[in-house]
Amino acid sequence: MRKDQKFNEYRAKLYAAEIVCAIEALHKENIIYRDLKPENVLLDAQGHIRITDFGLSKQGVGRRDKTHSFCGTPEYLAPEIIKGSGHSWGADWWSLGALLYEMLCGRPPHYNRDRQQMLRDITEKPIPMKQYFSPEATALLQALLERDPARRIGAERDAQELKAHAFFKDVDWDAVARKEHEMPFKPKVRGPEDTSCIDKLFTKERLEETQVDPNALTAHQKKEAHFDGFTYAGQTKLQQN
Numbered sequence: 001m002r003k004d005q006k007f008n009e010y011r012a013k014l015y016a017a018e019i020v021c022a023i024e025a026l027h028k029e030n031i032i033y034r035d036l037k038p039e040n041v042l043l044d045a046q047g048h049i050r051i052t053d054f055g056l057s058k059q060g061v062g063r064r065d066k067t068h069s070f071c072g073t074p075e076y077l078a079p080e081i082i083k084g085s086g087h088s089w090g091a092d093w094w095s096l097g098a099l100l101y102e103m104l105c106g107r108p109p110h111y112n113r114d115r116q117q118m119l120r121d122i123t124e125k126p127i128p129m130k131q132y133f134s135p136e137a138t139a140l141l142q143a144l145l146e147r148d149p150a151r152r153i154g155a156e157r158d159a160q161e162l163k164a165h166a167f168f169k170d171v172d173w174d175a176v177a178r179k180e181h182e183m184p185f186k187p188k189v190r191g192p193e194d195t196s197c198i199d200k201l202f203t204k205e206r207l208e209e210t211q212v213d214p215n216a217l218t219a220h221q222k223k224e225a226h227f228d229g230f231t232y233a234g235q236t237k238l239q240q241n
Contacts, residue, residue, distance in 0.1 A: 047183030097144025
């Protein structure tokens with residue numbers, strides 16, 4: 001999934017449905033994912049979704065619990081993470097909304113190269129809905145991209161609320177869970193170790209075991225730093241003009 005490439009609604013719906021099931025499975029284990037973005041969504045040989053990179057996931061977070069870490073990728077951050085007001089499972093559903101929006105129109109809502117402005121827009125600016133979105137897609141996006149996590153879809157019954165939404169009315173959720181449905185795209189791979197479909201930026205990267213100094217990590221997290229193109233975890237606040 002790349003920026004500026006959009007999918008038809010059927011394809012986006014199938015991918016979103018599989019992501020819903022993946023996030024639901026994590027939430028049932030009291031795990032909040034916190035880093036849903038195109039780079040972390042891979043396809044297997046049959047075209048089914050595989051969620052990767054659980055480095056920012058947090059265990060032991062129930063639906064009513066809150067955590068206050070500032071972490072994630074800016075384009076997909078829920079407003080409550082940016083504000084530091086505490087977040088829970090609903091942050092994952094906001095990120096799904098941003099990802100679904102991107103699948104349908106090519107870019108996440110409020111995308112801006114000015115990182116600080118983008119973060120402000122996420123917390124303040126209305127989200128433009130495209131005229132070519134179906135009414136069902138528009139309604140789901142508005143429900144997912146609700147700034148108040150208490151009113152966001154999934155706040156009461158988690159994934160069950162999404163599964164019952166009209167956007168997914170023709171989805172067989174049992175078939176999705178069993179990966180029985182035919183996917184619209186299958187990567188051309190020669191075998192389980194074929195990495196030709198993966199960006200060489202990742203396949204050529206040297207694998208090194210990282211030794212983490214907890215004290216150094218704490219000091220780093222106190223810096224208000226952002227890194228373009230990378231996930232960020234730390235403590236920050238928006239600059240005030």
